[in-house]
Amino acid sequence: MSTSTLPAPPAARPGLALATVLTTQLMLVLDVTVMNVALPGIQAELGFSPTGLSWVITAYSLVFGGLLLLGGRAGDLFGRRRLFLGGVAVFTAASLLGGLADSAFWLVAARVLQGVGAAAAGPSTLALITTTITEPAARTRALALFTSMSSGGFAVGLLVGGLLTDWFSWRAALFINVPFGIAVCLLAARFVVEPPRTRARLDLPGALLATLGIGALVYGFNHAATGGWTAAITVLGLAAGLVLLAVFVLVELRTRQPLMPLSLFADRDRAAAYLNFFFGPMAMMSMFYFLTQFMQELGGFGPLATGFAFLPMAGAVFGLSRLVPRLLPRFGPKALTVTGCLLMVAGLAWLTRLSPDTAYFPGLFGPLLLMGLGAGTAFTPLNVIIMASVRPSDAGAAGGVLQTMQQLGTTVGLAVLVTVFGVASRETTGGLRLTTGMTAAFTAAAIIATGTLLVALTFRRKGVTAARQPASSR
Template sequence: MTTLTPTTAQDAAAAPQTSLTPRQRLVLVLLLGSQFMLAVDFSILNVALPEIGRGLGFSLANLQWISTAMMLPSAGFTLLFGRLADLAGRRRMLLAGMALLAAGSLAGGLADGPAMMIAARVAQGLAAALATPAALSLLTTSLPEGPLRDKALGLNGTLLSAGFTIGAIFGGVLTDLLSWRWAFFVNVPVAIAVLIAAPAVIPESRGVRTKLDLPGAVTVTAGLLTLVYGVTTAGQNGWTDPAALGWLAAAVVLLAAFWRIELRAQAPLAPVRVLTRPTVTWGNFGGLITFAMESSVIFLLTLYMQQVLGYSPLRTGLAFCGIGIAAFAGGLLAPRLIGRFGTRRVLACGLLLQGAATLGLFWLGSGGSSALVLLLAASSAGGFGHISAIVGYMITATSGLPDGEQGLATGLTSMTQQVGITLGIPILSAVATTRATATGSVLTGVHTALLADAVVVLAGAALVTVGLRRRAN
């Protein structure tokens, strides 16, 4: 019989966990499944918007509100709900989000007019704000910091990116073969399954005993809502529109007030010491860039395929398969690359590859097999870089923080994701529209917007490299 000396016992206790327990596997499947479904929900309606508009009587000018009605609450409330998950219990917030998602999806599928559709999308946005940071913080606190957590975050990033892509494919298939209403109905049984399984599989987290920073919560939520609304209004009406500029100015004032409140609050919603950590700051900056610009690429390529190449929604969706496959491969490889080269290099190189691939799309032509080959090759390379950057930023922005602040950390990463998705499309849509109107060519407008996209991503890669290198030094 072997007897452990005190030193040997301590070494065994300190040894890193190398494999998942059966319970951890169940938790991981459930949490990753919920994250995947939420990601699908963001993109599944993109190629179906014209059909929904015709079916429910939306004007062309108001069609964007089907997307914006979900994006506004998901971006505005994510940070608040992420912190509430720390205080009130993460499983409780996940279940509340799933219940609201089921209700909102059912209402969307049954919608008989614009008002009911907008209300359903708002409910889905609030559901995403509730469930996304809760699920991600449950994931990070279920596994010790290190290779296992990195691998789980890699899978999460894979499913997140694949979800956006598969959502576009699935939306095209459902719209062409059945009806756009099934893009809503498919969520209901999945959400119900999570509601049934989660209480038996996932233990409730212990709440942090502190008061909610109500002034901070109000100002940051209002600031994010006005920021997203201002950018969306500017994208629709132009960047010189007085109303859009007013909303953007209000956002600056509210977010500045939030920062001032956090400096003085006894129990801040988002402690400044966390917000100013280089890993949190530059990790989330990289995440903002990769999400904002890749979502714009998907939008611009959809515009290109349908209005320049004349593709149907189904064919458009299938053309994104390459991105989905590349994203899956990137998610599997990114944790290994991080283990070998470090998160800073993987995040920066992921952005660099995404930017270079987007630059390659600048040479898309008006038709022919060469255009399709370039589109598939460059978009797939960009998808691989994008998912590598996602995994890199999630690990960077959540590492080194205690379990009691993981809801805040994942709330920040989720907010970065939602705000990036929301901001990128209106900005580059405005660039494409302005240039297309001036030249009379949709292709020229798409080219200009893709060039702007690539410049932003490449500049972001350089800034992240410098910012995280200073931290390392």
Template sequence: MKQTDTALESTAEGSDAGRHRTAWVLGLACAAQFMVVLDVSVVNVALPSIRTALHFAPVDLPWVVNAYGLAFAGLLLLGGRLADVLGHRRAFVGGLALFSVASLAGGLAVSPGALVAARAVQGAGAALVAPATLTVLTGTFPEGPVRTRALAVWTAVGVAGGAAGNLIGGALTEYLSWRWILLVNVPIGAAGVLLAVRLLPGGRDGAARPSLDIPGAALATTAIAAVTYGLAQAESRGWSDPMTAGVTAGGLLALAGFLWVEARLARAPLVPLRLFRIRSVGVGNLILLLTGACLIPMWYFLSLYMQQVLRYGPLRTAAGFLPHTLVTMAVGARLAPGLMRHAGPRALIISSAVVSAAGFWWQSRISPGSGYVDGVLGPALVISVGTGLLLTPITTAVTNGVAPPDAGAASGLMNTTKQVGGALGLAALSTVAATDVPGVQALTAGYARAFLVIAVVLTAVAVVSLALPRHRDEGR
């Protein structure tokens, strides 16, 4: 009898063998998510070494980062829908294989063009893997406390991947070579492919295979890539630059065209607009957009603060983020599921957003005389408790109530919302933090302004969360 994508669900709380199998599935999904999130930031510390080794021009060096980010953000919606069309195992295995082969090519690159191309293909593979990891979990674990615990672990591991990028990249670059920040993915990816073939069901659930919305995919990819590119260029070129304004306007026009196609023309929409009729999905994605605009830029500004104001080196800066990583993982994986059972996702999102806002307000009090303890560690503890409790209920909100045929589209939408929120937030906050006055005093004041704006936005998240439906994650 042919296995289906929901076959594991029946064993999620069944026999010892079933629990053992689902534990492996959870580990596999988390490891893949860790890899794709890690590679967003892992190259940052290695950029000076890459520039010297491959003779990058200064203007071209940011594309080592941007090529991955643009492909990742631009193809996430398509990747999510492909998980529904192809089946979760095919999408997961294909994306992970593509990511691993591109990592090998990047690690062996001998020219700037080859490395940038490899990073773009890596991003395409990541865009297929990231929504597939979430779809695998929602197809394996039924709604309720079991799924909540799985999503809590998945969310915590994703946070760890983002935070660990600088630490791992710095260590590999300093003790081995910059090439190993990419080559290390190859054996891990190969092991993941073998495990996925063995663990994940290979068929579909018997429903008719949905067609792929090619026009919608093209418009969505164009819109997200163009807007992201425009935002990335705005800081250096300014909004008055014709290329920045033109590309951004073109992206917004493509976005309008995408919405029209999805609503009027597509037989099987890339993002079914009916998803937004589910209040938790619509409001939850707005909350996720605002949260991504706060939390993703946090790493950027704190990294600059530690290196430019506290004068830390790359490895010491990376180590300075350990409290954020460890506390967020511990709180998110261990406390959030239990609190959700007692309070429900809405109450937990509201309260944790307020706690996070308080932490960023404290972070905004930094001065040139601040040290690590009062300038980073103290605020980090408050911020990490808040964000650790915030991310799991948001993830639960945007996936609850979604029918299995739309699971991939919903997870692709969630990942896209987070990435686009981060790009919007970084562009806006970079403008807020910018200063033409040299010196540590001006730099610190700029970072303080950015952190204060983050505190205000997270307060707005608490207010918007009042629109979420009341729901309690009932025990089973």
């Protein structure tokens, strides 16, 4: 039978503690896309092959996604602040090593190590927010800021990557993590309070099955983007992932202290929120991946201009993080999520009109603004739905599942939409090839986004509000 430590005292400076945790979340998400605009320079300097270059992005997302569940439950058991600090330290050291890399192998190895650190720190960010900010309305505002960091961080990554690559070199996109990582460790050690933790044994069989299963799925989907859906490695990876995850569920049903409590999915609204954290990023990743190519190959944008082009989206997400918490108690999560999903569908549908002559105003600016408004409105209520009623002892696991769904959605979406792009553009050449493939990919993304709308319609009309307390406190 598990026992918990005594409740931790409240943070002396909760605002500073929150800022420290949110900075970490932005840093972790930013590194998913920060290297995108720097890939040509990396390839030229380190001699990556055309197919090997994708591992600069994939190595981080593969390890990050594969270890998130383990990181979430480990934080619950061994101390969230302890794992948070350790993860940030590993991530920071790996960023320094990556910036110093003198070969393709060492850069990929550093990105793998970054993924390990991110998976350790990531789930604890959400759990630390819910335990540090205890007043319901303030917690809702904090979770909204977390959403803005998670959703807007992808766009900010392109901006930061463009700035640093244009002004310095691709190495600066990794070095920039070092001072921020050191500052986070110093501030978190002083101002972030260690929440109560459950003294229990880690579910090692579940940890192994979840890590291998998610890793195999992520690898299979990533390989599908380059090798096709019928390639032996793709089929083997996807099949192995599905089998391992099925066994994982069986193990979790029989385990007394599971890595991923299946009770997290017992609540209808929470299960639907998890599903939308899969579908939403799945649809959105097409925009980051394809529009950066469109801007640089057909629009004549440089890395810096490409990063700034995504400002409308990032600004809308961050702006709504201040507004949505005021609207949520009044309208409830269903109305806001449905509205946000409609805006996302509209933005992606607009992008299906791309042609080689499409100008930034309004052809790109408009869809980017709609996507930013949609993401900020659709995803903020999901964090509240997931975390507002979860037991404190399961907060890390709940955060790990949330980020796992987001990471898997990102990876699966990119693989599916790149494959759609390749099939649609096979018969065309030049600029027409790019826009033809993108039209098909954005059409598929709009269909996926429609799935988020259908899921949002299943939410209860009132749902979870800022006033709802965690189960253990009622």
